[in-house]
Amino acid sequence: MPLTFAPPTDAALPLTALxxxxxxxxxxxxxxxxxxxxxxxxxxxxxxxxxxxxxxxxDLQGALVGLGDARQRRRTRFAIAAARAALPEGPWRLDGIAPADAAEAALGWLLAGYRFDRYAKNAAPAARLVAPEGVDAPLIEAMAAAEALTRDLINTPASDMGPAELEAAARDLADRHGARIDVTGGDTLRDGFPMIHAVGRAAAPDRAPRLIEMTWGGDGPALTLVGKGVCFDTGGLNLKPGASMALMKKDMGGAATVLGLAHLIMAQGAKLRLRVLIPAVENAVSGDAMRPGDILTSRKGLTVEINNTDAEGRLVLADALALGAADAPDLMVSMATLTGAARVAVGPDLAPFYTDDDAIAQAIAQAGRDLADPVWRLPFWDPYESLIEPGIADLDNAPKGGMAGSITAALFLRRFAEGAVRYVHFDIYGWQPDAAPARPKGGAGQGARALYGALPAILR
Known part of the structure; x- marks a missing residue:
C-alpha cells in the first residue's frame, strides 16, 4: 500500500485521541x-x-486511541500510529489531537504502513487516514516515501544490494527527479580515489568499488551529502566475529539515508544545488585485501596508516569528502553507520552528530524535536586530534586504546572536509532493533528529517 493519505471523504470514521x-x-x-x-x-x-x-x-462507528500521560508521551514516539494495525480497512479521521501534534501523528500513521515484502508476504494494515486539517500533506507523504526508500535499501540483503545494485537505486532516483548521475570505477578509481579502491579491491569483479555522484538543481546554496555505502563489511583481514557480521548488510545505511533525504529534497523542489556522493564498496577478504600496517595515500594527499581493516568506512568517506570539499559547498554533510562507540554512547534511538557551528547544532536539534527524529550533538574535541596522528603517517584509521571512538572517527573525517563552508557529520545506527509504533524491526533512517527541517535556517 502506498504511504499516502486517504482522499477527504465524509465517510471517514472518527479516531478520537484521548x-x-x-x-x-x-x-x-x-x-x-x-x-x-x-x-x-x-x-x-x-x-x-x-x-x-x-x-x-x-457496524463500526469509530474508535479511541490513547495518547498516554505526560511520562508515556516522553517515552513513546508515534503513539497514535499503534492504532493503525488495530483498525479495520477504510478511511479514518483523527479527532482530539492538538494542532501542534497533528503533523507528527500523521507522519507516524503513514510510517506504520511500511512493510518490507520483497522476500515474503507481509500485508500492510488497510486502515487509512485522511490528512488532518492544517498539516502539509504533500510534505508528510514525501517524508514517508523518503523513509520507505531508506528502509528498503537497508533491509535488502547484500546478495541483492551490492555496489552495482546501490548504483542502480541511485540511477532510479535520479531518473525520477531529472538528476544527473556519474559513476567512477576501474583504473580511474585507483588513481583518483585510492582509499575507496583499497577498501573495495578485494571484492569479486561483479561487486567492484565505485564512486556514485548525483547532481540536481541549478540555483541556490550548494549542499553536498556524502553517504557511506559499504554494502557488506566482513571487517577485511581484521575479520569480524560471526555475531558482529550478522547486521552488516546495514553498513550502507549512510548511503541509504542520504538517498532518502535526496528524494525528499528533490520531491519538495528545494531551491538549492544538491550533490550526493556515495562511495560504494564491499569490504571483503581475498589475496588483494588491504593489510593492517599498510599506509595509503588519500585523494587529498594525506597518508593514512591502516591499524584495523575493519575501520574502513572513514577511509571511503575521506576520499569522497575530499572531492566534495574541493567545490567549497555552503554545507557538506556525511552520514555513516560508522562506529560502535556511538551506539555505546547514545544507544540505537539517537543519531549523534558533530558540527563546529553552534547555530547549526541548535537548528538541527530543534528540527529533530519538531519532526520526531531525535538527534544528539557530540563534540569535535580538538584535544583528541593527537590520537589520530600515529607519527609514521599523517593519520591513523583506528587509534589504539578504544577511547572516544566516535569522536576520533569524526575528527578523522573533518580533516578531509576542510574547504566546505560548513560541515556536519552524523554517526547513525540505521537499524531499529525492536518493533515500535511506526518503526518495525529492521532498517531505519536517522537524522534525515532533522537535517531537512534545519536546512532553511542553515542555508538562508
Missing amino acids: APDAVEGWLAGQDDRVARIVRAARFEGRAGQTVPIPGPQG
Missing part, C-alpha cells in the same frame, strides 16, 4: 451503550491503546 485524564470527560458526553463498551474494554488512554467502537447495528 489522554488518561480526558477519558471520563469524553465518556460523560456519550450514551450509556458507548460508555459500557469503552469501560468493558478497560480503555484508560494509555499510549497507543486502541478500542474500536461498534454502532447499534454492529
Whole structure:
C-alpha cells in the first residue's frame, strides 16, 4: 500500500485521541451503550491503546486511541500510529489531537504502513487516514516515501544490494527527479580515489568499488551529502566475529539515508544545488585485501596508516569528502553507520552528530524535536586530534586504546572536509532493533528529517 493519505471523504470514521485524564470527560458526553463498551474494554488512554467502537447495528462507528500521560508521551514516539494495525480497512479521521501534534501523528500513521515484502508476504494494515486539517500533506507523504526508500535499501540483503545494485537505486532516483548521475570505477578509481579502491579491491569483479555522484538543481546554496555505502563489511583481514557480521548488510545505511533525504529534497523542489556522493564498496577478504600496517595515500594527499581493516568506512568517506570539499559547498554533510562507540554512547534511538557551528547544532536539534527524529550533538574535541596522528603517517584509521571512538572517527573525517563552508557529520545506527509504533524491526533512517527541517535556517 502506498504511504499516502486517504482522499477527504465524509465517510471517514472518527479516531478520537484521548489522554488518561480526558477519558471520563469524553465518556460523560456519550450514551450509556458507548460508555459500557469503552469501560468493558478497560480503555484508560494509555499510549497507543486502541478500542474500536461498534454502532447499534454492529457496524463500526469509530474508535479511541490513547495518547498516554505526560511520562508515556516522553517515552513513546508515534503513539497514535499503534492504532493503525488495530483498525479495520477504510478511511479514518483523527479527532482530539492538538494542532501542534497533528503533523507528527500523521507522519507516524503513514510510517506504520511500511512493510518490507520483497522476500515474503507481509500485508500492510488497510486502515487509512485522511490528512488532518492544517498539516502539509504533500510534505508528510514525501517524508514517508523518503523513509520507505531508506528502509528498503537497508533491509535488502547484500546478495541483492551490492555496489552495482546501490548504483542502480541511485540511477532510479535520479531518473525520477531529472538528476544527473556519474559513476567512477576501474583504473580511474585507483588513481583518483585510492582509499575507496583499497577498501573495495578485494571484492569479486561483479561487486567492484565505485564512486556514485548525483547532481540536481541549478540555483541556490550548494549542499553536498556524502553517504557511506559499504554494502557488506566482513571487517577485511581484521575479520569480524560471526555475531558482529550478522547486521552488516546495514553498513550502507549512510548511503541509504542520504538517498532518502535526496528524494525528499528533490520531491519538495528545494531551491538549492544538491550533490550526493556515495562511495560504494564491499569490504571483503581475498589475496588483494588491504593489510593492517599498510599506509595509503588519500585523494587529498594525506597518508593514512591502516591499524584495523575493519575501520574502513572513514577511509571511503575521506576520499569522497575530499572531492566534495574541493567545490567549497555552503554545507557538506556525511552520514555513516560508522562506529560502535556511538551506539555505546547514545544507544540505537539517537543519531549523534558533530558540527563546529553552534547555530547549526541548535537548528538541527530543534528540527529533530519538531519532526520526531531525535538527534544528539557530540563534540569535535580538538584535544583528541593527537590520537589520530600515529607519527609514521599523517593519520591513523583506528587509534589504539578504544577511547572516544566516535569522536576520533569524526575528527578523522573533518580533516578531509576542510574547504566546505560548513560541515556536519552524523554517526547513525540505521537499524531499529525492536518493533515500535511506526518503526518495525529492521532498517531505519536517522537524522534525515532533522537535517531537512534545519536546512532553511542553515542555508538562508
